[in-house]
Amino acid sequence: MKTPKRIEPLIQDGIVDKVDRQLMSGKEANVYIVICGDNIRCAKVYKEANKRSFHQAVHYTEGRKVKNSRMARAMEKGTRYGRKEREAAWQNAEVDALYKLAAAGVRVPHPYGFYEGVLLMELVSDANGEPAPRLNDLVLTAELARQYHQILIRQVVRMLCAGIVHGDLSEYNVLVDSNGPVIIDLPQAIDAAANNNACKMLERDVDNLAIYFGQFAPELRSSDYGKEIWSLYESGELHPKIELTGKFQRSEKQADVGAVMREIDAARDADTARRLLRQAAKADGR
Template structure:
């Protein structure tokens, strides 16, 4: 229940501009993009996804980009949409900085960091490449269906055992005569 605020200024002490309001050279764009990606990794390591990151929610302070507007941040492990939000955040940054350094538009940092996050291997100092190869293996649908069927059978057995413990053995039902089927 604490709100902490700080005035982010530029080198002259004036209010820092949003990224949207500045023009960058290609090298600055690459440097700032790398910095923002590192900040996104740090947030994800803390279990958070910004959820609304764009050039409108990043100020350019004298020491570089400052991410703002975090009230909508989500718990990365508890929110079913966390990956899609992370991907949108990272894609927004790649698209913005890609205006000045076009090679950034094709990077795949979100997929790379999410795979590490899911595996429990994402660290604040993880070296990311921006490259990610999708898993091209076919899903084992039959295997998944066997697992579902086995789980259903186990559940039915547990329910029958519970019912028998509560009400005694079930009485055999009279077969339905063929003319009533």
């Protein structure tokens, strides 16, 4: 096939030998199967902002680090330089997340490098060496649905332990190779500690999994892993090997608003008394 313009520099530099074929076209990028020496890999070519159907929502980008104040101001004002840097930051989010998650033992495609808007990474394949199917293309038995659900919940936990929430996890962003589910598509990855929407996004990711797998194993629809996982994360008790129950005990205790207000009033009165004493002491000193 004709080499996409964005991949041409990689061929000129000897990083890619040739493009075999297009694997998929998505809302954020086009993915191609490429030959690199003896290896078959994927090249994810990000679309330009005006050609994407998915735009950078503030609830995804909140908390992402910016190199310097000049760049932050430019991105906020929407200058030409700022738009360029915002695009680079959006693309780098997935690259950074892939490297971090791969190092943490999460099942994601192994990244091999990022070159001017082109992410080179592992081709996730099935037992026959063909590109692995997406989870939504499979029909599962109840037993396999439970197994895959548990694997993905463990991966969500491992991701959160690494400080990352996928932010758009569903059956469309999971491939299934001969060893089970592999999580893909991470440009909207969220910094769990820096983004105020992280809890809501994690719960949505987990709910998406429960709804999908619940088609094959209905009892999964009533599980509550999202709130359980986030509660453990907030309390500092979450770790990759933690045993989960899929249940979350909500507090039924009513807040004693009157007691809280009395404590606030008492603290205010004590502060006023201290200030009056300091004023009196200064007056005596004069």
